[in-house]
Amino acid sequence: MSPVRSTLCILALCFSGCGGSGTGPASAPPPPTNGGTASSVTLSPHLLVDQFGYRNADPKVAVIRNPHAGFDSANTFSPGTTYQVRKADDGTVVFSGAISPWNGGEVQASSGDNGWWFDFSSVNASGTYFVYDVDKQVRSATFPVAAQPYANLLKAAMRMYFYQRAGNSSGGGSKQPPYADSCWTDTAAYVGPNQDTQAHDATDQGNASKVHDLSGGWFDAGDTNKYVTFATVAVHQLLSAYQENPAAFTDDFNIPESGNGTPDLIDEVKYETDWIKKMQYSADGSVALKVGSLGYPLADPPSSDSSARFYVPSCTSSTIAAAGMLAHAAYVYGRMPSLAAEATDLKNRAIKAWNNYQGSATKQEHCDTGIVKAGNADWSTADQEAEAVVAAVWLFAVTSDQAYDTHVKNNYKNTRPYNDVGWSRYQPEQGKALLFYTTLPQADSTLKAGILADKLNDVNAGNQIYGLTASDDLYRNYLHDAQYTWGSNETRGNYGNTNVDVANYGIVVSSTTPFINRALETLHYFHGVNPFAKVYMTNMSSSGATSSLNELYHTWFWPGTRWADAKTSQCGPAPGYIPGGPNAEAVQNGVPASVAPPAGQPPQKSYRDWNGTTTDTQASYAVTETGIYYESAYVELLAQFAH
Numbered sequence: 173m174s175p176v177r178s179t180l181c182i183l184a185l186c187f188s189g190c191g192g193s194g195t196g197p198a199s200a201p202p203p204p205t206n207g208g209t210a211s212s213v214t215l216s217p218h219l220l221v222d223q224f225g226y227r228n229a230d231p232k233v234a235v236i237r238n239p240h241a242g243f244d245s246a247n248t249f250s251p252g253t254t255y256q257v258r259k260a261d262d263g264t265v266v267f268s269g270a271i272s273p274w275n276g277g278e279v280q281a282s283s284g285d286n287g288w289w290f291d292f293s294s295v296n297a298s299g300t301y302f303v304y305d306v307d308k309q310v311r312s313a314t315f316p317v318a319a320q321p322y323a324n325l326l327k328a329a330m331r332m333y334f335y336q337r338a339g340n341s342s343g344g345g346s347k348q349p350p351y352a353d354s355c356w357t358d359t360a361a362y363v364g365p366n367q368d369t370q371a372h373d374a375t376d377q378g379n380a381s382k383v384h385d386l387s388g389g390w391f392d393a394g395d396t397n398k399y400v401t402f403a404t405v406a407v408h409q410l411l412s413a414y415q416e417n418p419a420a421f422t423d424d425f426n427i428p429e430s431g432n433g434t435p436d437l438i439d440e441v442k443y444e445t446d447w448i449k450k451m452q453y454s455a456d457g458s459v460a461l462k463v464g465s466l467g468y469p470l471a472d473p474p475s476s477d478s479s480a481r482f483y484v485p486s487c488t489s490s491t492i493a494a495a496g497m498l499a500h501a502a503y504v505y506g507r508m509p510s511l512a513a514e515a516t517d518l519k520n521r522a523i524k525a526w527n528n529y530q531g532s533a534t535k536q537e538h539c540d541t542g543i544v545k546a547g548n549a550d551w552s553t554a555d556q557e558a559e560a561v562v563a564a565v566w567l568f569a570v571t572s573d574q575a576y577d578t579h580v581k582n583n584y585k586n587t588r589p590y591n592d593v594g595w596s597r598y599q600p601e602q603g604k605a606l607l608f609y610t611t612l613p614q615a616d617s618t619l620k621a622g623i624l625a626d627k628l629n630d631v632n633a634g635n636q637i638y639g640l641t642a643s644d645d646l647y648r649n650y651l652h653d654a655q656y657t658w659g660s661n662e663t664r665g666n667y668g669n670t671n672v673d674v675a676n677y678g679i680v681v682s683s684t685t686p687f688i689n690r691a692l693e694t695l696h697y698f699h700g701v702n703p704f705a706k707v708y709m710t711n712m713s714s715s716g717a718t719s720s721l722n723e724l725y726h727t728w729f730w731p732g733t734r735w736a737d738a739k740t741s742q743c744g745p746a747p748g749y750i751p752g753g754p755n756a757e758a759v760q761n762g763v764p765a766s767v768a769p770p771a772g773q774p775p776q777k778s779y780r781d782w783n784g785t786t787t788d789t790q791a792s793y794a795v796t797e798t799g800i801y802y803e804s805a806y807v808e809l810l811a812q813f814a815h
Contacts, residue, residue, distance in 0.1 A: 233293070323814050
């Protein structure tokens with residue numbers, strides 16, 4: 173990206189050119205006729221709505237923003253007194269009203285902005301609309317109001333996993349039409365000599381007897397390595413998303429398995445569990461830790477990388493992680509007749525992994541020496557013991573063996589909900605497993621009641637995590653400043669999910685409405701109600717976004733390639749990828765202090781739509797790298813409202 177571009181242009185906050193005070197175009201247009209269609213009114217990045225829309229009966233509140241601090245502090249905006257909702261096609265006014273200042277005009281430290289809210293919740297007729305400032309003659313992005321505005325969006329988000337597939341020895345993993353757009357076609361990756369089909373032990377590289385077919389599965393993030401431990405959150409969240417909202421996951425997500433009679437989410441997760449099965453040693457049930465390269469090769473596209481691939485052998489952390497994932501999958505697959513045999517196989521594998529883990533007197537914390545780049549896939553003993561509770565819950569669900577129930581009763585306080593606020597904001601699979609346990613008829617009744625009571629106590633403690641309090645956040649989706657770190661979008665998504673759990677698991681509150689609304693506002697934040705007026709997903713114009721992310725840190729979508737930038741390169745990154753998000757610790761994580769933003773900004777503005785330069789990544793991975801777990805937090809949340 174050219175260094176001579178202004179900061180505002182870099183972040184694409186200027187929809188109609190850069191410069192100006194933001195109080196309206198330099199030469200105001202004439203008053204619109206017939207109210208003005210969307211195409212005849214200037215689009216302003218200061219009027220924020222969910223660019224993908226709202227369900228008919230849901231609350232609908234636009235945010236009007238006026239920057240005071242941060243990179244865009246000169247781009248101020250002073251709104252008019254009357255706001256309207258107008259039909260996009262002919263400008264018909266369907267609602268008119270006043271705006272309300274947020275917190276009496278206070279500048280929010282977290283964002284560096286002050287602003288106003290415009291409540292148009294009474295607009296519930298299906299149609300496509302925009303919010304209009306009558307005095308300033310500017311508008312928001314257009315948006316639909318519909319019964320199911322997010323159904324196709326869910327498909328786009330799930331397709332991220334298809335694009336993250338590594339090739340396998342059965343011929344899978346190729347991205348070809350009609351499943352891949354011509355911009356993102358690729359042949360199967362890492363199926364060449366000494367690659368995933370012939371992976372070598374990184375600790376004994378010359379030993380031919382230790383070469384294994386470890387092909388398949390998903391690339392973990394912006395690199396193309398594959399990790400068993402790092403898959404834990406994504407696999408559990410996707411399976412839980414299906415359990416809680418099966419109607420959202422049809423068999424038509426346009427992946428190679430579409431139309432086979434199995435919901436496409438299950439097909440996608442099975443692509444990952446098939447790989448985890450390969451990672452398991454048949455002799456003792458232990459599970460290898462990760463697969464990848466010894467260096468940092470580019471992979472644009474992934475099939476172009478011919479470097480040798482290696483695996484890190486079994487570790488107690490990957491073994492207990494696999495036990496939980498395979499048992500959970502066995503439970504879900506077991507409710508599908510076509511996958512009954514697969515479910516039985518996964519159950520037996522999970523039991524074998526469990527027995528191996530429990531038979532290891534010393535839990536291994538230093539299996540990952542870093543020889544296979546890059547992420548450290550080790551877990552502490554405490555983390556392993558917490559995940560053992562998760563595995564025990566799902567093994568109890570598929571076997572009814574009381575030994576697993578006993579393990580849960582004796583160890584449930586090792587999990588994150590009992591060592592943090594928010595229940596499931598981190599390690600969400602742990603909090604969800606405990607809540608699921610309360611639905612099992614054969615589970616201990618006293619513990620079930622205790623878990624529900626403890627979740628209620630967490631809710632009642634508040635901590636600005638549950639419900640929607642008007643004073644908490646200008647953008648209607650509070651995230652603690654301390655959570656604006658590497659991967660903040662995952663945490664944000666899980667704030668939404670832990671609110672939905674209040675409704676889904678019968679937590680005794682006077683009304684679930686505030687918790688559902690908090691979850692909806694989380695979606696709206698992802699969809700453009702944020703300081704950047706951008707959808708926090710890549711290349712989503714074809715799905716209805718007015719302004720989405722143009723760049724992403726990924727070895728496939730590398731600077732200088734045709735996938736680098738959705739605005740200036742031939743293709744840009746594939747659609748639907750969610751980045752890590754604003755990171756107030758970006759400089760500590762390696763981003764140069766001169767790259768502002770994200771450096772030197774209020775927490776919510778600690779983001780930049782970039783992937784480094786052709787000669788220097790600028791540690792953009794600390795902000796814009798994707799992750800299968802960032803995506804799963806969003807998918808699980810979106811599924812609640814996509815059917």
